Amino acid sequence: MSDVCVIVNPASGKGRGGGARAAEHVKRAFAAVGVTDIRSTTKKGDEMTVALRAIQDGVRTIVAVGGDGTWGNVANAILNTGAPVRLALAAAGTGNDFAKTVGVPANDFDAVARLAVDGPDVKIDVGRIENRYFLNVAGFGFDIAVLEDVETINWLGGNALYMYSALRQLFWYRGIPVTLSSPALTRDLRQYLMLIIANGRNFGGAFHIAPGASVTDGMLDAISIAAGVSPLRRLALFSAATKGTHVTKPEVTTEQAASFTLEFAVPPAFETDGEYNRASSTRVEVTCVPRALRVVTNGVRGGGAGA
Numbered sequence: 001m002s003d004v005c006v007i008v009n010p011a012s013g014k015g016r017g018g019g020a021r022a023a024e025h026v027k028r029a030f031a032a033v034g035v036t037d038i039r040s041t042t043k044k045g046d047e048m049t050v051a052l053r054a055i056q057d058g059v060r061t062i063v064a065v066g067g068d069g070t071w072g073n074v075a076n077a078i079l080n081t082g083a084p085v086r087l088a089l090a091a092a093g094t095g096n097d098f099a100k101t102v103g104v105p106a107n108d109f110d111a112v113a114r115l116a117v118d119g120p121d122v123k124i125d126v127g128r129i130e131n132r133y134f135l136n137v138a139g140f141g142f143d144i145a146v147l148e149d150v151e152t153i154n155w156l157g158g159n160a161l162y163m164y165s166a167l168r169q170l171f172w173y174r175g176i177p178v179t180l181s182s183p184a185l186t187r188d189l190r191q192y193l194m195l196i197i198a199n200g201r202n203f204g205g206a207f208h209i210a211p212g213a214s215v216t217d218g219m220l221d222a223i224s225i226a227a228g229v230s231p232l233r234r235l236a237l238f239s240a241a242t243k244g245t246h247v248t249k250p251e252v253t254t255e256q257a258a259s260f261t262l263e264f265a266v267p268p269a270f271e272t273d274g275e276y277n278r279a280s281s282t283r284v285e286v287t288c289v290p291r292a293l294r295v296v297t298n299g300v301r302g303g304g305a306g307a
Contacts, residue, residue, distance in 0.1 A: 004116050005037045005059040006030055007050050007074060009066035009092070022092040022109070026065055029109040033117045045275075051077035061086040061296065063116050067093010072135050072273030075293055079126065079133050088116040088296035095205035098136040098273070101215060102200075104297045115296050123291040124215040127199045127272075130280060134272035135293075137203050137210075138286055140262070141176040142194040142225075144269045145169045147276055170234050175227025178264060182222070182257035189263075191227040193234065197260055197286045198223060201244075208244030212256070218290040219256045226251040259287040 008023050027038055037059070039050050051062055051074045062085055064074040071089055078085045089099045091106035099106035102124065106112060127134045149165040156164055175191040196203065198210035198221045210221040225237060229251050240246040247254050262268075267279040 002035055002037045003060040004030075004035045004063065005039060005054040005057070005061070006035065006063040006065060006090075006116075007039050007041065007047060007054070007070075009041045009047060009064075009070040022065060022090070025109050026090065029113040030063075030116075032110070033113045035113065035117065045073060047073035048077045052081065055081055055083045055085055059085065061088055061116050063088040063090055063112065065090040065092050067091065067096050068098050068136055068273040069093070069275045071098055072133070072275060075126065075135055076133050079289075079292060084294075086121050086294040086296050088112060095202070095274070097202035097205065098200050100200075100202045101136070101213075102295055102297045104295070112296075115298070119296050120298065121294045121296045122216070124293055124295050125199055125218060125288050125290050126292045127197065127220055127286060128289050129197075129270065129272060129284060129286045130277075132272050132277060133289070133292075134199065136198070136200040136273050137271075138197045139203075139271045140178065140195040140268055141192050141227075142169060142173055143196075143204070143271055144276070145173045147271060148269070170238070171231045173227075176264070176268065178224075178262055180222060180224065181261040181263075182255060182259065184257060185255065190224075193225045193227040193229070194223075195225075195262070196223045197221070199288070207238070207241040209241055210254075211244035211247060212254070216291070218288055219258055220260065220286065220288045222253075222255045222257070222260055223247070224253045226253075259285065261285055 041047050041050055047070050064071045075087055089104045089106045090112045091099055129138050146165045146169050175193050177189055177191050179189045180187050196209055198213045199215055201210050201213045203209035210223050213221040237246050246252050262284040264282045267282055269278050
């Protein structure tokens with residue numbers, strides 16, 4: 001049994017088959033370094049099951065081929081077992097946001113293959129919300145409204161579907177009421193357009209949502225955008241977020257802490273690394289788990305890279 005296993009999600013890239021198209025290139029790249037243990041998922045969320053089986057087989061490095069959701073699911077399998085297994089990232093998703101933060105050449109399958117076999121790794125922080133770990137972000141509000149709206153539309157597909165839903169929600173979404181607390185600060189109940197608890201810096205493919213975040217500082221970054229602004233102002237804020245300058249705007253509040261407590265009127269929906277979840281309670285705890293996961297990389301950008 002090889003020390004390295006590759007897990008391919010054929011449906012990655014918002015169901016557009018990015019993983020399936022990458023599969024042959026992945027096989028060639030890993031065969032060149034002597035790795036032939038290539039496993040594929042067969043249904044949504046199957047990454048955890050396949051990863052758990054690989055861990056039971058004694059694999060020491062798992063290469064996840066997909067996007068943020070695939071990487072997060074494999075990371076959950078590793079973290080839930082406590083096994084000393086490394087995660088390597090190969091990009092076949094839509095945003096591939098987490099790879100940008102940790103500086104992995106995830107689009108270069110030949111480079112990923114070489115790193116997976118004998119490259120270095122770094123211990124990174126992860127976030128935890130209820131029984132779910134996340135690598136990149138946990139999100140409430142606007143992004144959930146878009147995910148839910150997408151499920152109601154059957155006459156569009158691909159990028160057009162998500163763009164249509166995002167624009168529709170940008171004009172019509174009223175926000176979500178949340179009381180946000182940290183060890184240092186408790187805010188009154190407020191209506192937010194979006195609330196992101198970030199471990200990584202990037203979000204949604206194009207947005208530098210938490211420009212001050214680091215995956216090695218033992219902290220999470222809360223980025224909240226007020227709901228009571230006009231549609232045109234919302235457009236301006238989202239445009240600023242592509243450059244990371246939204247955090248200087250008066251409608252945006254940021255805070256760093258090791259943990260946050262969120263209180264809602266009803267158990268909220270939330271996303272972790274692009275995966276849809278429903279909370280079990282109106283009170284949601286989000287915590288940072290420091291140096292919990294070994295990720296194969298040449299070095300983390302924007303934060304200490306000590307292993």
